[in-house]
Amino acid sequence: MNMVEINDISFHYADVPVLEDVNLKIRQGDYVILTGENGSGKSTFLKLLLRELIPQQGSIKMFEKDISGGFKGMKIGYVPQNSISKNQNFPATVEEIMRTGLYEPIWKRGIFGKKYQKKILEALSEMEMDSFLTSRIGELSGGQQQRVMLARALVGKPELLILDEPTTGMDSVSIQSLCEVLQKRNEKGLTILMVSHGSLKPYTGANRFWNAQEGRIIEE
Ligand SMILES: Nc1ncnc2c1ncn2[C@@H]1O[C@H](COP(=O)(O)OP(=O)(O)OP(=O)(O)O)[C@@H](O)[C@H]1O
Numbered sequence: 364m365n366m367v368e369i370n371d372i373s374f375h376y377a378d379v380p381v382l383e384d385v386n387l388k389i390r391q392g393d394y395v396i397l398t399g400e401n402g403s404g405k406s407t408f409l410k411l412l413l414r415e416l417i418p419q420q421g422s423i424k425m426f427e428k429d430i431s432g433g434f435k436g437m438k439i440g441y442v443p444q445n446s447i448s449k450n451q452n453f454p455a456t457v458e459e460i461m462r463t464g465l466y467e468p469i470w471k472r473g474i475f476g477k478k479y480q481k482k483i484l485e486a487l488s489e490m491e492m493d494s495f496l497t498s499r500i501g502e503l504s505g506g507q508q509q510r511v512m513l514a515r516a517l518v519g520k521p522e523l524l525i526l527d528e529p530t531t532g533m534d535s536v537s538i539q540s541l542c543e544v545l546q547k548r549n550e551k552g553l554t555i556l557m558v559s560h561g562s563l564k565p566y567t568g569a570n571r572f573w574n575a576q577e578g579r580i581i582e583e
Contacts, residue, residue, distance in 0.1 A: 364391045364427060366523050366554045367412065372421035374404075374411060381407045383578035385421070391522075394545070394555045394568050399575030405558045406444065408575065409527050412556075413441065425523065440464075440521030442512050444528045444558075453501035457492065457511050458483060460500055464515035486518035487511070489544055505532025513541060517548065524548070526557040538565055 367389040374382045381404040389395055399405050410416040412423060414430055423430050426437045461483040487493040490510040500508060509529055516524060524545075530538045538561070546568030549555055555569075563572070572583045 365389065366391050366393070366425060367556070368424040368427075370422050370424075372411065372418045372423065374407060374416065374418045374420075376407075380578060382411075382418075382580070385580050387573070387580060387582075389523075389554060389556060389571075391554055392549070392552060393571055394549045394566075395557070395571040395573060396563060396566055396569045397556065397558045397573045397575060397580070398560070398563070399580075403575035404578070404580075405575050406527060408580065409525060409556075409558060412525065438520065438522040440516035440519065440524040442509075442516045442524075442526040442529045444531065453499065455500050457487070457495050457498050457500055457503075460511060461487065461515050461518055464518040482518055486514040489517065490514040491540065506534060506537045509533055510537060510541070513544070517544075521553065523554045523556070526555070528558050528560055530559065530561055542566055542568070 365388050367387070369385055369387045372382055372385045385408075397405055397408070407416065411418055412425070412430075414434075425434070425439070428437070462479070464486075465479060465482070484493050484496065487496060490513055492507065492510050492514060495503060495507065495511070500511065503511065509532060513526070513529060516526075530541060533541065542565040545555055545557070545566075549568050557566075559566070563569075573580050574583055
């Protein structure tokens with residue numbers, strides 16, 4: 364199955380052309396890394412996939428359905444770039460952030476609270492962040508916050524995971540452990556699309572490499 368199918372997409376901001384006639388497919392089980400220089404259109408590309416932006420030309424399918432109809436029933440996890448507030452007093456705890464990663468409605472969470480607590484702790488411990496459950500998110504370092512955001516994206520058991528530069532603020536040990544988690548999840552069937560600036564060396568599990576350049580996204 365094609366998890367993502369991009370047909371003839373073009374996009375420009377007012378007078379800034381960004382992408383031109385892009386055609387790409389991501390198959391189930393692929394692990395794709397997208398690189399490219401600053402301003403080459405990587406974040407714009409992800410925003411198009413998430414319908415934060417609408418292309419002037421072309422169409423996008425996910426899970427074999429056109430995303431113009433919404434994402435209902437599609438299990439997609441997303442880790443945005445620099446997603447957490449820099450405000451140390453940001454009031455949410457790690458646990459509260461994790462709860463927003465679960466798909467089920469709030470009334471169910473009340474009834475099955477213990478079950479969800481277990482899922483949250485499992486996802487946090489995969490990222491070695493379980494001991495921070497009750498910490499305020501704003502009190503964690505940038506790298507620790509990113510690890511929580513990855514755990515949050517994984518707790519709902521997505522089938523497609525999209526990450527925008529998740530290693531920002533992480534040290535090399537954290538990057539290594541993130542890569543190991545992603546590789547393990549990918550081996551169990553998770554499809555991954557990740558934008559990365561840094562070295563590609565730790566991403567030993569990736570099977571496809573794309574590069575954004577001059578309005579195109581080229582497979583390398
Ligand atoms: N909201 C916007 N309005 C106008 N132009 C924009 C807007 N957002 C981005 N751009 C421009 O579009 C181009 C692509 O930007 P984009 O953020 O997608 O690149 P990127 O590859 O993600 O960059 P980086 O590596 O710096 O994150 C750049 O020339 C940028 O200046």
